[in-house]
Amino acid sequence: MATVAPVPQGTRITICEVGPRDGFQSEKTFIPTQKKIEIANALFAAGLRHMQITSFVSPRAVPQLADAEEVLAGIDRPEGAWVTALVPNLRGAERAAGAGVDAVHTVLSASETHNLKNLNRPVDQSLAELDAVFDVLSGAGIVVEGGIATAFGCPFEGIVPPEQLARIARRYQDLGATSVSLGDTTGMATPLTVQAAIRAIRDAAPGLEIHLHFHNTRGVGLACVMTGLAEGVTHYDAAVGGLGGCPFAAGATGNICTEDLAYLLQESGYETGVDLDHLIDAAALAQDVIGRALPGQLLKAGPRLKRHDPELTLTAEG
Template identity: 55%
Template structure:
């Protein structure tokens, strides 16, 4: 990115970005993205300087056909000591497969909304948490860590508002299970900057026990504003998807995640170092477009960096 601009007061100096495009981004694509294409996309993101990835999910191929090559994709990178590789797991069978495949961490997920949890995994939240306890026992002694994701943390498409206490209770349950990384997921793009600040402050007492991450969708056009709110509260971990790929397949009107290249642009231009190359992320976003065969919603991939100069001959001169 070059020399950082002066930081914004109250913002962290650095942030960690987890790229979720290979999982959250591709899971809803109607046409299967081949294993070599997935591997090439992840490699391009590694080349751009990203080091944290949600690579895949170990789910039923019938439920999510795009993830049927989970073990093969993960095996291409399991020897990369400079990369932290996680996978989403919904149940014990998925956990067993993920551990065998060599993940660094398993992401377990439940919804703050009871209705969404039933729709998303066909279980109550209590049933999900009981299953997580069994997975935690399975993971003991394997070196595989557990991470917890809270879906619909900012609102539910079926119930509307989600009580902040439901988010706090689920986060506390995750800490009790030994999870040291908790993501608040904006599953349907219902987050607003005010809600972000409210929830981050409500979880402040957990910050010493577990890293807090934020995951936004841009459904209503305020994804980066929500990131800005998170930065203002000192949150240093964010999840995003290259090109803005993604959207939950089990909710209506879901659209893509905040684009990784847009997120990096905002952070670096705000004095927050990410360790990523914006130019190479733009190239990775263009590769993602070719892989899925359609235009993606990322903005910086279209406009380029702020100081990218154009020749005066590239546009017409006004007459009159």
């Protein structure tokens, strides 16, 4: 069974911000395009350099992301930025090819039922249709990052066998994907299922880089990150403020929170390139735009060594 050494302290860990796509897609009230651009730019200003900005999905299915081209055209890309978008099908790939993204994140589900709900087709049909998607994107010089939803469990079917993940990952590798991202669509991942999935994929597709995308539905998202680090994975998705949730999966809640993840990594001795104070400011901006309290913890408490004025704090009586 394929295993690698844990990621050593001091290593630069890639945080891919997915809030502008995965975070916004479930919001029922349309977020003005300029506000989406403002939040993305604030996240770039905090030091994030990998960002999934939007999705080229049908506006009828996800009206919130109908302005994909406008958002991509409006952001201020800093030097070294790696801007991606999700595409669910060939039509999405054709739109992305002319939109100026650096990479495209394809997606299909490991479970049959969720793939039918999310993409309206069986898994094997989605796999067969990848040829045309890759042809369009490679012809446009766009890197393809393969994605697998419900990688650690399906809300309709339960357990997803690691062998199914390995089969899909091998298909991605054969097509020329640079990486495969394992999506924890409804927060069913546990440290043991994460370990099993990583090792199965490394056995089946040893040249494929693994990315991890956790939700915090059951409160163990960051514990799963620690498992990923122990398995040598250096790329993690997260959403500002803990936004997110799949509209096509029962019980889905937010992604692991970007600022909480950055805090964990930095306090564990890893490099992120992120300024936590500026990242908290970006989360506060997102919270103001969304109009409700977001679940991120660092936004509420601040960093561990944040100091408070004792004169402004209540003193016990008696």
